[in-house]
Amino acid sequence: MRPPVYPSKPVPGDRVAVVSPSSGLAGVLPRPYELGLVRLREEFGLEPVEYPATRRAGSTPQERADDLHAAFADPTVKAVISTVGGDDQITVLPLLDRELIRANPKPFFGYSDNTNLLLLLRNLGIVGYHGACVMTELGRPHSLHPMTADSLRAALFTPGPYELLPAARYRDTDRDWADPATFDAEPDSQPAEGWTWHGPERVVEGRAWGGNLEILSWLLMADREIERDPAAYEGGVLFLETSEELPRAEEVFRVLRCMGERGLLSRFPALLMGRPKAWSFEQPNDAGAKRRYADGQREAVLRALAAYAPDTTAVFDVDLGHTDPQLVIPYGGEVRVDGPARRITVTY
DSSP states (O other): OOOOOOOOOOOTTTTEEEEOOSOHHHHHHHHHHHHHHHHHHTTTTEEEEEEEETTOOOOHHHHHHHHHHHHHHTEEEEEEEESOOOOOOOGGGGGOHHHHHSSSSEEEOOGGGGGGHHHHHHHBBBBBOOOOOOIIIITTTOOOHHHHHHHHHHHHOOSSEEEEEOOEEEEEEOTTTTTTGGTOOOOOOOOOOOEEEEEEEEEEEEEEEEHHHHHHHHHHHTTTTSSSGGGGGTTTTEEEOTTOOOOOOOHHHHHHHHHHHTTOGGGOOOOEEOOOOOOSSSSOOOOOHHHHHHHHHHHHHHHHHHHTTTTTTTEESSOSSSSSSSEEETTTTTEETTTTTEEEEEEE
């Protein structure tokens, strides 16, 4: 396997594309979007560039593909950042000009439904960055979380190793983006209990693969972007997380079981499992229900590992994905999981 290509990083003053490859929610709820743009300019020194579909609700897959092509082809644009996730980016994939993207590699930031594009980039040999959407992280109410900001700043500007650290507190509840008062106060948070390690205490170094579990399951069903030969992932570091749709523990197990039956799970000697979001507007769980949900998901993951990858080292409640703070994972980049030292280091 060829070494991954880390695209050249932007520097303060550069132009960065802001695109909506999934949902055009920025046009429906502009407040967190506009706040994210302000912070890109004022806190990171970057100049955001919008495209025709960036704020367009109901844009077609072709319109979104056209925006991505324009962003990657423009030599004055030095990075590409997604506004938010969604649920239909899979329809954009077949419309993308892979040779254009391969010839113009740029750092791409996004997560959730953006797992689609991150996986496409990895298959082209290009490292992407799982995390840091404009509306959700940059547009966070009140202020950027310091851990999120530090990880994003390193991923944007500083090549080399970066140690991930567990958060002392975290948030998984939300307030209404349509209410201006939401953005006046620091979001509520609760104490975090650190990471939980399971399995062999060893050191694993490999390329990151994974992302949002629900999106991976759709890609498996559609037979897109996932290698037919599971040996292609041998020795990698798997990272997974679930969304605000709160998939049931049994569904998480079933997806992992299918990955196991396909021969995927056993190829990864290490798994980083993101802290599960356990609250949504549709399921406003109290503290006890959130704990039961998180425990149930962990048990489902452990059951799948016991059946298909008993020698995998797993780390639970890593601050990645649909959580706050959020650490950026270099998709396709190098990750070191040091079991004896209880340390995780990524290479940006």
